[in-house]
Amino acid sequence: MDRDEALALVKKYSTKEITYRHLISVEGVMRVLARHFGEDESRWGLAGLFHDLDYDVTEAEDDLGRHGYLTVEWLREEGFEDEQVLNAILGHRFEEHQTDLMSKAIVHADAVAGLLVASALVRPEKADGMKVSSVKKKLKEKSFAPGVEREHIRNVQEGIGLELDEFLAISITGVQEVAPEIGLA
Template sequence: MPTRDDAFNLLKQYNTDALITHGLAVESAMRHFAKKFGEDEEKWGIVGLLHDLDYEQFPDEHCYKTQEIMTPLGYSDEIIRAIMSHAYGMCTDIEPLSPMEKTLYAVDELTGLITACALVRPSKSVMDLEVKSVKKKFKQKSFAAGASREVITKGAEMLDMELGDLIQEVILAMRNNATVLGLDIK
C-alpha cells in the first residue's frame, strides 16, 4: 500500500492550496475517528487526504477519475470504495457502509463548515471555536452555503451520533492539526 507521503505527493500533483488544506482537514478528522474507534489511522488518514483528489481538475468525473488514478498506483479496493462512497447521492450511488466510509461521509462537509466558522472569528482559529458557534452558523443556510447541512446531518445519523457530539469531535481533530491547517491562533 502506498504510504502517507505517497498520498500527500499525489494530492499535491492534482490540487492547489485550498483543496490540499481541505484534504489535510479531513485527514485530521479521519485519523481522530480511527483512533477513537480502534481502527487503522494510516489507512483512514489516507482516505481523508485523498477523498477529493480529482475534484479540482475533473469535477464532472468526481470520484470516478480518482478510481482511475489510484488503481494502478496500488491503492486497495477498500480505500477506493471509501473515497467513492463519500459522494453518495451526489456523484455516486455507492452507499457508505463500513465505519470508515460512514465517517468520511460525515466529516467531509463538516470540516469545511468548521473551517469557515473558525475563519470568521476574531482569532481566525479553531482553537477557541465552540460547538454552539458552529451550531449557530449551521442554522444560517447562507453561511458556507457549499457545506451541505443535509449531508452533515445524515452523516451524524449514519454514525449514530448527536450532531453536537460530531461537531465537537471534528473540532478536536482539527485542533490537533491547527497550525498546518492555518487555523491556529494568530
C-alpha cells in the same frame, strides 16, 4: 502508504490551495473519527486526504461525472491498492459505495470539515478554542458557508450513530490537529 507519500500524491494531482486545505481538514476529521471508533487512523486519514484528489481536474474540465472514479484510477496507477479506502473515496459521492463505517463516515466528515474550516477562517484565533455551541450556530445560519451540505452534518446519528454534539466535538479536534498545516492555527 505513509503520510509523506500520500502528501506527495496530493501535491501531484491537486492544484488549488483551497482543495489542499479541504483535503487536509477532512483527513484530520477522519483520523479522529477512526480513533473514536477504534478503527485504523492512518487508513481513514488516507480516505479523507484522497477523497477529492481529482476535483481540480474534473471541475476544470466540467467533467464531475468522473469525480471520484478518476481519483481511484490514478491511485491504482500509483500502485495504491487499499480497496476499503478506494471504496470510501467513491462512498463520498455514491450511496452504493457507502457500505461500511469508513465509507459512511466520510460523507459526514466531508461536510463538517467544510463548515469548520469556514468557521475557523472568520475567527481571529482560527481553529484554536473553537466551541461546539458556536459551530452549531453556524450550522443554523444558512447564509454562512452555503455550499456546506448541512443535511450530512445533521443526519450524522442516522449515518454513523454519533450524537451531533459529540460528532462536532470530535470533528473540531480533527481540524485543530491539522490546523498548523493549513493556516488555521
